[in-house]
Amino acid sequence: MTITATTEYEPLTESTAITLAQDLKFFKEGALLHCREIGDGNLNLVFHIRDENNTGIIIKQALPYAKVVGESWPLTLHRATIEGNYLKNAATLVPNLIPKVYYTNEALAITIMEDLSHLEIVRNGFLEGKNFPLLSKHIGEYLAKTLFYTSDFGLNQQDKKKLQQAFTNPELCKITEDLVFTDPFYESETNDYEPELLGSVEEIWNDAELKLEVAKLKYTFLTNGEALLHGDLHTGSIFASEIDTKVIDPEFAFFGPIGFDVGQFFANILLQAITRDDSQRASIISHLYQVWEGFTFTFSDLWKTESVEHFTQTPGYLDFFLKKVFTDAIGFAGCEVIRRTIGLAHVADLDTIQPYKRKISVKQQALLLGQTLIKNAANIRNIQDVESLLKNEIKGNE
The missing domain is CATH 3.30.200.20 (Phosphorylase Kinase; domain 1)
Structure with missing residues (x-):
């Protein structure tokens, strides 16, 4: 050629x-x-x-x-x-x-x-019981820097608007709008789930409170162009080893809410966590703590030392903004957990579970977790609260 x-x-x-x-x-x-x-x-x-x-x-x-x-x-x-x-x-x-x-x-x-063939796709490694000890430290840094430096805090507003034009991505955004925020919450032909889940699925479709919160999240996704997002940051889009981490596949990139990238990573860690029994879950949950701690530490440091926005020196503004990012991330994570369970594109974390009866049980728990995250996002204060939800609501994985 x-x-x-x-x-x-x-x-x-x-x-x-x-x-x-x-x-x-x-x-x-x-x-x-x-x-x-x-x-x-x-x-x-x-x-x-x-x-x-x-x-x-x-x-x-x-x-x-x-x-x-x-x-x-x-x-x-x-x-x-x-x-x-x-x-x-x-x-x-x-x-x-x-x-x-x-x-x-x-x-x-x-x-x-x-060529990254010396590394391993994180999802595959998790399925084999590997842990990738530096993964979430690296992803926290990745999120903080890519999001801060393309936001109105780290980039001149005029330059940001020019960059936004280069990353207008309507067709792939439409995929996310439909497959993450719409179709799983209605009877859509794109949905894909086992017959045994129909009762749980219909509860989602008929839950007006849940759908109101999803509507708010979708509106945030549609309208909040806070920073340049990766747009599809799941464990299948990350290569890693014991010491290295590389993020791939940013074709869904666009300017959207910062909490979306954070929430996508949260969700895919949670999808792996709910498949583990109690003795193995802690090592996976540790990634939630590490990524949020790494993100907030680096983002806060950049906010204080690199900001181009005068109001970032206003007391309380940073805390307000990080709380908003976290709340958004929890809600977005809930949507991702649900769509990866009953939507068009599943994840091997759930679909490879054996025996079949246990797979159905874990998927029912995933749906429950997703609903809880979405409906309670405003009241979930930290990762400890998320871990408590897992302990209280995700039972019987053994």
């Missing part, structure tokens, strides 16, 4: 991905290259190319439709540009916590980046 100024989009194959890598001279001439398509997500092709010395690159290409549904669900290829631009921006803020970007091509909807 020789790239020219008139090269048109076509989906890569393992063969053409190798040709592309050769044309762009990522490997020495004559290198023996091996390519494997490793994408396991819903929206993209991902090729891992390596030579005989095991030196590699990743080529990620957006598809013009959602893999999870097929060509009947078309999607913009512009999301690849969004992803590449997000990673380039993040490289100035948290270079140690994202993959290096080597090349982007808008026409082909590709991003070529650092």
